[in-house]
Amino acid sequence: FYMSESFDLIVIGAGPGGYVCAIRAAQLGMKVACVEKRATLGGTCLNVGCIPSKALLHSSEHFEETKHKLADHGVIVEGVKIDLARMQARKGEVVSANVKGVEFLFKKNKVTWLKGEASIPAPGQVKVGETTYAAKNIVIATGSESMPLAGVEVDEKQIVTSTGALELEKVPGHLVVIGGGVIGLELGSVWRRLGAEVTVVEFLDRLVPTMDAELGKQFERVLAKQGIKFKLKSKVTAAQKGKDGVTLTIEPAAGGAAETVKADVVLLAIGRRAYTAGLGLAEIGVATDARGRVVTDAHFATNVPGIYAIGDAIAGAMLAHKAEEEGVAAAEILAGQHGHVNYNAIPGVVYTWPEVASIGETEEQLKARGAAYSVGKFPFTANGRARAMGDVDGFVKILADKTTDRILGAHILGADAGTLIAEIAVAMEFGASAEDVARTSHAHPSLNEAVKEAALAVGGRALHI
Ligand code: FAD
Ligand code: NAI
Numbered sequence: 001f002y003m004s005e006s007f008d009l010i011v012i013g014a015g016p017g018g019y020v021c022a023i024r025a026a027q028l029g030m031k032v033a034c035v036e037k038r039a040t041l042g043g044t045c046l047n048v049g050c051i052p053s054k055a056l057l058h059s060s061e062h063f064e065e066t067k068h069k070l071a072d073h074g075v076i077v078e079g080v081k082i083d084l085a086r087m088q089a090r091k092g093e094v095v096s097a098n099v100k101g102v103e104f105l106f107k108k109n110k111v112t113w114l115k116g117e118a119s120i121p122a123p124g125q126v127k128v129g130e131t132t133y134a135a136k137n138i139v140i141a142t143g144s145e146s147m148p149l150a151g152v153e154v155d156e157k158q159i160v161t162s163t164g165a166l167e168l169e170k171v172p173g174h175l176v177v178i179g180g181g182v183i184g185l186e187l188g189s190v191w192r193r194l195g196a197e198v199t200v201v202e203f204l205d206r207l208v209p210t211m212d213a214e215l216g217k218q219f220e221r222v223l224a225k226q227g228i229k230f231k232l233k234s235k236v237t238a239a240q241k242g243k244d245g246v247t248l249t250i251e252p253a254a255g256g257a258a259e260t261v262k263a264d265v266v267l268l269a270i271g272r273r274a275y276t277a278g279l280g281l282a283e284i285g286v287a288t289d290a291r292g293r294v295v296t297d298a299h300f301a302t303n304v305p306g307i308y309a310i311g312d313a314i315a316g317a318m319l320a321h322k323a324e325e326e327g328v329a330a331a332e333i334l335a336g337q338h339g340h341v342n343y344n345a346i347p348g349v350v351y352t353w354p355e356v357a358s359i360g361e362t363e364e365q366l367k368a369r370g371a372a373y374s375v376g377k378f379p380f381t382a383n384g385r386a387r388a389m390g391d392v393d394g395f396v397k398i399l400a401d402k403t404t405d406r407i408l409g410a411h412i413l414g415a416d417a418g419t420l421i422a423e424i425a426v427a428m429e430f431g432a433s434a435e436d437v438a439r440t441s442h443a444h445p446s447l448n449e450a451v452k453e454a455a456l457a458v459g460g461r462a463l464h465i
Contacts, residue, residue, distance in 0.1 A: 003125075006134035007033045007316065009334060011125045012118045012279070013143055015043020017311025017323030024331035026109040033135075034111055035118035035128055040099040041106065044143050044312070045320040048163045051098050053186055054198060055091040055168065057351050060193040064353075071389060082194055091166070091297050100149070100281050107140065119280045123306050135225065137306050137334055138445065140294055142270040142279065144312035144352035149178065149221035152239040152268055158246050159239060162187060171195045176248055176263035178236050180207040181351050185223065189352045194227055199229040201236055203253050208350060212362040212411040214397065215317070219356055219413055222393050239266060274313045298329040308334070308399045345428040349408030349418035354393050357421035360409030360428060363399060370403035376458030378450050380414045382465045385445040391411035396454035398434055405458070416447055424453055435460035
């Protein structure tokens with residue numbers, strides 16, 4: 001049959017994994033196409049994820065600050081109001097500029113955007129619409145979708161996923177969030193700041209359960225102080241929609257008496273799952289695991305020669321920068337280079353205020369593997385800059401090998417934690433010891449000094465506490 005055009009590489013999906021892989025491969029001299037079915041490039045992250053959520057987090061924090069925090073600094077602002085339509089329009093402008101930026105990068109790097117939904121009729125072939133293209137290699141970067149919950153039917157109006165929660169035209173009276181993870185706490189924070197009463201229902205006994213437990217506990221206290229209500233160890237078993245809102249049935253996770261709670265809007269955020277529908281993976285024999293993720297080896301290769309996979313569609317943290325690192329590594333491997341991702345040094349950040357940031361192993365993980373480790377901790381109350389800013393919630397915790405002093409992990413709750421963690425990421429990539437960080441000059445007065453002090457504290461010699 002007629003094969004329209006052939007490429008060295010066809011990437012399926014133009015999210016942070018796919019578009020970065022396509023650009024890197026083009027830089028390395030390959031003839032590359034990237035298939036995207038959405039009207040714009042950038043995937044979940046740029047269109048309905050990282051970028052619009054951060055735009056709303058930033059705008060809503062400006063409101064919160066103006067309304068509740070500036071007076072303490074002696075700045076008096078009266079008649080503070082929200083123009084939600086403007087806030088949403090601004091978010092749209094931010095997204096639009098970002099997705100157009102990716103389109104520009106494709107042109108610059110001569111990556112062909114094949115518009116439409118792709119399937120893989122056979123190894124070496126990618127079908128888009130009625131056209132079949134030949135590809136020496138194929139990278140699956142189709143991302144993920146929101147996980148459904150039985151009894152809670154999403155309509156993106158009253159019962160929403162993150163996508164609907166980013167588009168609300170009115171501040172809900174009562175927002176109930178199912179899932180105390182990253183999406184629930186970020187978007188819960190947005191709507192709480194804008195005036196909603198927010199209740200988070202979490203199945204486990206703590207928030208962001210994959211993060212260091214001490215961090216999760218203090219994070220919960222900080223968010224509770226801000227007014228978010230928590231129902232931990234609880235599960236939603238039913239959601240009944242009515243004209244005036246949704247009635248949720250909530251039960252203790254371990255079983256027991258049910259209660260009902262009324263919500264104007266329900267945000268379902270219990271995790272995301274790999275999305276590979278329509279590719280035809282089963283037909284061509286590409287293996288997936290029990291959770292629907294494409295199975296890959298250390299070189300991102302599937303069990304079918306010439307077919308690779310990266311990002312949210314495979315195992316590991318569902319993070320944009322993890323997908324990007326994999327995109328780069330996969331392209332370099334295809335070019336015969338030694339692409340590699342250090343999974344132990346990928347930071348995770350929750351962009352609430354204060355922020356939460358984590359890298360490497362948690363204390364629970366170290367205990368579980370019987371590691372001998374030292375802990376260095378430093379609170380922001382003892383950091384001069386944090387005091388000057390009026391942002392003293394939180395702490396820096398560094399975990400290091402007891403014998404070698406090598407940094408094994410770091411966990412930060414506090415202002416700009418997501419930026420502070422980058423220093424530890426670089427240190428870990430260089431195999432640094434806590435002492436290396438402790439002996440590095442940190443500008444004064446800066447929040448980074450809390451990182452230095454925590455590193456000093458690993459050796460039992462913090463100076464300011
Ligand atoms: P995706 O970004 O999901 O892209 C996959 C693309 O493939 C999609 O555009 C899809 O349309 C397309 N596609 C799928 N199937 C086909 C097909 N058959 N043919 C053609 N195209 C197809 N991560 C962070 O690191 N930081 C954050 O702050 C952050 N915030 C988030 C906030 C929200 C609300 C959400 C939902 C996620 C957030 N994430 C964040 C996670 C991040 O968005 C994902 O980890 C990241 O987008 C994964 O990239 P990816 O390239 O693997 O897939
Ligand atoms: P998540 O995995 O972070 O959190 C889901 C939470 O829901 C967990 O705490 C889990 O215990 C709980 N849960 C599961 N089933 C439940 C049930 N039936 N009832 C009540 N609680 C239940 O998933 P989330 O928040 O949906 O986010 C999805 C992914 O998107 C995350 O894995 C994250 O990697 C990514 N993301 C990243 C962001 C960032 O980097 N800042 C921001 C937003 C999303």
